[in-house]
Amino acid sequence: RFDESTVASRKGSLAPSPPPSVKGIGKKVAKPDYSEQKIVVAMVGLPARGKSYLSNKLMIYLRWLEYDVKVFNVGQLRRTKARQRAQQLGIKEMHNADFFSHSNAQATQSRDSLAEESLETLIQWLKEGGNVGIHDATNSTKSRRAKIEARIAKEKGMTLIFLESLCDDPGTIAANVELKVSQGDPDYKDMSPDDARRDFLRRISEYEKVYETITEPHLSYLRIKNVGEEVDLSRINGYLSSRIAFYLMNLHIRPRSIFFSRHGESQYNVEGKIGGDSLLSPRGMQYAKALPALITDNIGEKPLTVWTSTLKRTIQTSQYLPYTKLTWKSLDELDAGVCDAMTYEEIEQAYPDDSANRDEDKFNYRYRGGESYRDVVVRLEPVIMELERQENILIIGHQAILRCLYAYFHHLQQADLPYIKIPLHTVIKLTPKAYGCDEERYTLPINAVDTHRPKPKGAKQPEVHSTTRRKYYVEADNEMKPVV
Ligand code: ATP
Ligand code: F6P
Numbered sequence: 296r297f298d299e300s301t302v303a304s305r306k307g308s309l310a311p312s313p314p315p316s317v318k319g320i321g322k323k324v325a326k327p328d329y330s331e332q333k334i335v336v337a338m339v340g341l342p343a344r345g346k347s348y349l350s351n352k353l354m355i356y357l358r359w360l361e362y363d364v365k366v367f368n369v370g371q372l373r374r375t376k377a378r379q380r381a382q383q384l385g386i387k388e389m390h391n392a393d394f395f396s397h398s399n400a401q402a403t404q405s406r407d408s409l410a411e412e413s414l415e416t417l418i419q420w421l422k423e424g425g426n427v428g429i430h431d432a433t434n435s436t437k438s439r440r441a442k443i444e445a446r447i448a449k450e451k452g453m454t455l456i457f458l459e460s461l462c463d464d465p466g467t468i469a470a471n472v473e474l475k476v477s478q479g480d481p482d483y484k485d486m487s488p489d490d491a492r493r494d495f496l497r498r499i500s501e502y503e504k505v506y507e508t509i510t511e512p513h514l515s516y517l518r519i520k521n522v523g524e525e526v527d528l529s530r531i532n533g534y535l536s537s538r539i540a541f542y543l544m545n546l547h548i549r550p551r552s553i554f555f556s557r558h559g560e561s562q563y564n565v566e567g568k569i570g571g572d573s574l575l576s577p578r579g580m581q582y583a584k585a586l587p588a589l590i591t592d593n594i595g596e597k598p599l600t601v602w603t604s605t606l607k608r609t610i611q612t613s614q615y616l617p618y619t620k621l622t623w624k625s626l627d628e629l630d631a632g633v634c635d636a637m638t639y640e641e642i643e644q645a646y647p648d649d650s651a652n653r654d655e656d657k658f659n660y661r662y663r664g665g666e667s668y669r670d671v672v673v674r675l676e677p678v679i680m681e682l683e684r685q686e687n688i689l690i691i692g693h694q695a696i697l698r699c700l701y702a703y704f705h706h707l708q709q710a711d712l713p714y715i716k717i718p719l720h721t722v723i724k725l726t727p728k729a730y731g732c733d734e735e736r737y738t739l740p741i742n743a744v745d746t747h748r749p750k751p752k753g754a755k756q757p758e759v760h761s762t763t764r765r766k767y768y769v770e771a772d773n774e775m776k777p778v779v
Contacts, residue, residue, distance in 0.1 A: 332362065332535050333421045333452050335414075337430040337443050339459035339509060341502050342495070343471035345522070346460055348729060349543065350431045356542050359703045360676065361669075362426040362535070367417040369432035373409050374481055390482060392497035397505045407439070414443060418450060427535070435506045440514065456536055457516040458543065459509050464521050472496065474729055523547055545684045548729075553682060553704070554590065554599075554689040555697045555723040558608035559583045560743040563636070564719065567744075570628060570635035575611050581741045582720045583612045589722055589737055590616065590689060599687040602626060602678075609691045618689070625674050628693035632665025639748070654751045657713035668713050672699050679703055694746060697723075704732045714750045719743035 336353065338346040350366045357364040377388045388394075394402045410432050417428035434440055440457065447455040462468060476483060476491045483491035509516050515530040517540050531540045559579025563571045575583060590599070599618045603609035604626035613620055634642045634649075643650045646663070653660040661667035666674075675696065682688060682700075690700065694717055702712040704725050717723070720743045726733040 331452070332426040333450075333454065334427045334535060334539070335417065335421070335430060335443075335447055335453055335455045336427060336539065337434050337440070337455065337457050338432060339434045339440070339457050339516075340461065341433065341435065341506055342499050343468055343475060344460040344462045345471065345548075346433070347431055348548075349458065349460060349519070349546070350429045351730070352546060353427075353539065353543065354429060355703070355706050356679070357427055357539070358706070359672065359679070361672075361709075363424060364427040364429070365417075365420060365425055366429045366431050367413045367420075369406075369410050369413045369430070370482070372413050373406070376409070392494050392501055395498045396501045407442075410434070410439065411442070411446075414446060418446070418453070421453060422450075427539070433502060435502055437507050437511060440509070440511065444514070454533065454536060455515060456531065456539065457509055457514055459516060459518040461508060461518060461520045462522065467522060468499075472499075478729070517543060519543065542680065542683070545680055547684070549686060551686040551688075551727070552594070553687075553725045553727070554593075555701065555717070555725070556586065556612070556689065556691050556721070557694060557697060557717060557719050558606075558612040558691055559586075560719050561608040564744050564746055567638040567640075568636050569639070569642075570631040572606050572608070574607055578720075578741055578743055579608070579612070582739060582743070584615055585739050585741060586612065586722075587615050587617060589739065590618075593722075593724065593737075594687060597687055599689055600685065601689045601691060603691045604628065604693060604696070606693070609693070612691050616689070623678060625678050626690065626692050626696055629668065629671050629695035630662065630665040632662035634662050634665065654754060656710075657750075657754065658709045668695060668699065668709075671695060675699050701725075705734075710754070711750075714747075716747050719746065 336350075338350060340346045347366075347368065350368075354364045354366050373390065377390065381387050393399055395406070397403055410430075413432065414430055417430055421428050430443070434443065434457070444455060447453050472492060472495055475495055476488050480491075483495070486494065509518060513530075515532075515536070516527075517529075517531060518527040520526070523544065523546060526544050528540055531537060558575065559582035560576045561571075561579055562573040562576050563569070564579075565576050601613050601616050601618045601620045603613050603620060603622050605622050605624050606627055609626070610622065631637075634646070637645070639650075649660075649663065658668045661670065678700070690697070692700070695713070697717045698712055698715040701707070701715055701717065701723070702709075704727070707715065718738070720741050721736055721738045724735045724737070726735075
């Protein structure tokens with residue numbers, strides 16, 4: 296459903312049936328209108344079952360696809376309120392395991408009302424234009440879920456999906472508990488690791504006493520058991536809900552690395568031309584020959600699959616790598632349409648207005664007969680989905696393509712995405728961690744031209760979503776912030 300049939304047909308259209316299309320050729324294009332999509336995703340699960348992890352992954356994925364998504368974390372609200380009360384009344388509340396005991400009536404009431412308040416904020420935010428609000432709480436009893444259901448039923452056009460994470464694997468639970476204790480969970484920042492561990496385990500056992508897995512047959516839900524070992528789906532309908540379910544079903548947390556490399560320097564790179572399907576330059580060939588040693592030194596005996604585009608320069612770059620290789624049409628470079636095979640100077644002369652439009656808003660600019668970065672993001676969606684399913688992958692790709700993929704893993708903003716530095720002859724290694732990705736860059740000592748063009752002054756400034764590297768979330772207006 297692109298406006299220009301050329302985009303879909305030239306790229307073989309591996310793109311998913313996209314949400315509302317965008318218009319415009321050689322100029323800025325409008326943001327898609329998703330205003331009709333209103334989904335509440337209510338998390339369900341004991342503590343340390345990856346609810347916040349899943350909430351944040353889902354948020355990043357849907358934001359990358361341009362939906363307006365926000366996580367409403369009830370734990371953060373609880374701590375914010377406690378801090379305010381401490382400031383106003385001088386009363387310091389203790390949120391140790393006793394606070395989470397269901398035999399503590401006052402605390403139970405307090406927790407219920409915090410969950411309700413957070414849900415109200417979420418509903419208001421959806422009414423003001425949000426698309427997917429994620430209620431990050433335990434929602435671990437039938438009665439709590441019934442309340443959520445009754446409240447959402449009062450709102451016209453809102454869909455409710457419960458997302459339950461069940462886990463009884465002792466290894467996973469122990470690792471998640473250690474993460475809380477070691478990575479500065481805000482509830483335990485003033486405790487020793489031993490006290491924190493003891494208290495957190497007691498909190499879990501308090502929840503276990505009353506926990507009820509979802510058995511309500513009328514609810515829409517997705518249940519993930521032991522990090523995807525088994526997934527139950529019930530009553531999931533509609534485009535966006537199905538996409539959400541499909542994405543969550545593909546996630547795993549097995550340790551792995553994702554390597555990005557552009558093709559070796561190409562003849563067109565040397566000539567300053569964009570696009571095309573040229574072969575590697577002599578220096579590009581040197582890079583292709585040097586790449587296997589760098590990768591095998593890094594990955595050792597572990598299995599790895601190499602993905603390339605269908606263009607000659609990536610296939611040539613992969614030729615000496617001793618791994619299984621797959622080619623993806625979706626990984627072909629951004630299609631520059633009528634500007635293909637031209638230099639930036641030639642484009643500036645032939646299409647001065649287009650060049651100015653691109654400088655003003657590079658993410659949205661669509662080449663005549665070609666693509667915008669936004670189009671590329673849409674066509675890369677199946678690649679992202681497959682990357683989530685896979686383990687060690689090396690992608691030998693192109694500048695624009697790798698920028699889009701890199702932006703997904705580091706959750707970078709659209710306006711910055713087309714200016715991300717992905718130099719030639721450099722391998723970028725991303726290692727997904729609980730709350731972000733670690734990154735290492737390896738530059739081989741083989742010269743290559745610099746194809747990066749800096750952001751011009753006056754270019755569109757970033758709009759909404761923030762932050763680059765994430766380690767752990769801390770309180771800040773419901774946004775994750777890296778811990779420094
Ligand atoms: P709490 O209720 O205490 O906030 P939580 O359920 O939100 O806990 P997280 O803080 O999200 O738990 O736990 C993060 C850990 O969960 C990460 O180490 C991540 O690897 C792991 N994890 C991710 N997905 C799952 C899953 N489906 N099941 C269990 N653990 C998971
Ligand atoms: O210059 C190399 C290249 O891969 C071109 O083929 C492509 O059009 C360009 O990079 C994308 O970069 P930018 O979006 O900065 O023009």
